[in-house]
Amino acid sequence: MRRLSTFSDRYKNAVEIFMAGLQAVAPGPAIKHFCQLDGDLLTVDNQKYDLNQFEKIFVLGAGKAGASMAKAIEEILGNRISAGIITVKYDHLEELERVKIQEAGHPVPDRNGLDGARAIHQLASSADEKTLVICLISGGGSALMVLPAEGITLEDKQETTRILLASGAAIQEINTVRKHLSAIKGGGLARAAYPATLITLILSDVVGDNLDSIASGPCVPDHGTFADCKTIFTRYSIEDKIPAGVLSRIDAGIAGAAAETPKAGEPFFEKTQSVIVGNNFKALLKAKEKADQLGYNSLLLSSMIEGETRDVAANHIAIAREIQLHGYPLQQPACILSGGETTVRIKGAGKGGRNQEFVLAAALKLTGMKNVVVLSGGTDGTDGPTDAAGAFADETTLQRAEKIDFKPQEYLDNNDSYHFFEALGDLFKTGPTNTNVMDLRIILIET
Numbered sequence: 001m002r003r004l005s006t007f008s009d010r011y012k013n014a015v016e017i018f019m020a021g022l023q024a025v026a027p028g029p030a031i032k033h034f035c036q037l038d039g040d041l042l043t044v045d046n047q048k049y050d051l052n053q054f055e056k057i058f059v060l061g062a063g064k065a066g067a068s069m070a071k072a073i074e075e076i077l078g079n080r081i082s083a084g085i086i087t088v089k090y091d092h093l094e095e096l097e098r099v100k101i102q103e104a105g106h107p108v109p110d111r112n113g114l115d116g117a118r119a120i121h122q123l124a125s126s127a128d129e130k131t132l133v134i135c136l137i138s139g140g141g142s143a144l145m146v147l148p149a150e151g152i153t154l155e156d157k158q159e160t161t162r163i164l165l166a167s168g169a170a171i172q173e174i175n176t177v178r179k180h181l182s183a184i185k186g187g188g189l190a191r192a193a194y195p196a197t198l199i200t201l202i203l204s205d206v207v208g209d210n211l212d213s214i215a216s217g218p219c220v221p222d223h224g225t226f227a228d229c230k231t232i233f234t235r236y237s238i239e240d241k242i243p244a245g246v247l248s249r250i251d252a253g254i255a256g257a258a259a260e261t262p263k264a265g266e267p268f269f270e271k272t273q274s275v276i277v278g279n280n281f282k283a284l285l286k287a288k289e290k291a292d293q294l295g296y297n298s299l300l301l302s303s304m305i306e307g308e309t310r311d312v313a314a315n316h317i318a319i320a321r322e323i324q325l326h327g328y329p330l331q332q333p334a335c336i337l338s339g340g341e342t343t344v345r346i347k348g349a350g351k352g353g354r355n356q357e358f359v360l361a362a363a364l365k366l367t368g369m370k371n372v373v374v375l376s377g378g379t380d381g382t383d384g385p386t387d388a389a390g391a392f393a394d395e396t397t398l399q400r401a402e403k404i405d406f407k408p409q410e411y412l413d414n415n416d417s418y419h420f421f422e423a424l425g426d427l428f429k430t431g432p433t434n435t436n437v438m439d440l441r442i443i444l445i446e447t
Helices: 009-024 027-034 066-080 111-125 154-167 171-179 188-193 226-235 244-254 280-293 309-326 354-363 397-403 408-413 417-424
Strands: 035-038 041-044 047-050 056-062 083-089 100-104 131-138 197-203 272-278 297-300 334-340 372-378 390-394 439-445
Touching: 009 280, 009 372, 009 390, 009 439, 027 035, 027 066, 027 197, 027 272, 035 066, 056 066, 056 111, 066 083, 066 100, 066 131, 066 197, 083 111, 100 111, 111 188, 131 188, 154 171, 154 244, 171 226, 226 244, 280 297, 280 334, 280 439, 309 334, 309 354, 309 372, 309 439, 354 372, 354 390, 354 408, 354 417, 354 439, 390 417, 397 408, 397 417, 408 417
Parallel strands: 056 083, 056 131, 083 100, 131 197, 197 272, 297 334
Antiparallel strands: 035 041, 041 047, 334 439, 372 390, 372 439
16 A cells, blocks of 8 residues: 555545554454464354364455455464465455465456356365365455356346446445346355355445345345346336346246245355454544544544435535534534445446545535545545545645646546546555455544
């Protein structure tokens, strides 16, 4: 990640608060907090496993934080690990000795992701009742672990993913569809690993930490149905864009001609344990602690904020304006914190992500305000299909844009926030952070 000193002084406090949040969800310490080895006894969140009962230990999984999670497991179990494979986003790497890394595409799956998922499924399927399988799941796992169901091609999944991402559908809705097009998601990996003992360690990037939504829940029962998929297509008016093969599978599932995803009560869920080792709320709590240390009166709005990015930005700035005008609900200097995952309905042909779009929409609402700093960033270090985690804005943003003849509203309308902030030098670039717990939004109102 970039050093703090590389960011503009006017944004320094916001960056420090953001980085403090990241530290709270670093995969290594998070896993070691929940997993301890004492001799041959492995304790995972107070549940104990006698390793003498197992002949093999497999480590597998997928997600942007997978390499750092695997490194922590290697440090705990060492040469007890018999084999392992994880799929991660390109360049999200660590030096590993026992676990193989497969790099793959995100957010649209690619051939490498397919190869990795096949290898993961094959390793899981080779497990028996004397095998302990440790599955490492983090944000991005849905795209990175792609194994199409019968009758579905990789191209079908790629196109469907693109359509859903552009529609403004929530991640839970996107994952509902993904699960019903997959042989490994929605409990499919747990089914493959049975009758092994399965431990799943999870870094949550989903609002509410629903286990069946994080990386599309490969190791837990699925609550969604084929009918839900059809409803999602209708809700976003995209049914006529979805590939024919996908529609055929959904219709077959509704008619009972294709098997539903595994539900609660299946025997292969009886020998499983799932533990969330880190989430957005933990990151926000640490960010708030840092803001307090820096002398701000801080307000943690919520870790569960969803909705259209531009509307969320307007609401945040409205609270900041209330603080400036009336000292309510906080006195200045103040820090507003929030997390979660907003959505962007793509109508333009520009480049950006939900965090950059949040900051641009917020900047347009800062007219007449002084001493305000806005930072929104993805905790994984990437925002949409860009190399930036997010962006900064303050009360000078619109003035500086005007000097170079940039019209902010036009860039917002074209979903081109990346090029707007690139020209101003206000992109927030951290590089891969090897963690992922959704987004952190920080608004500072100075005295």
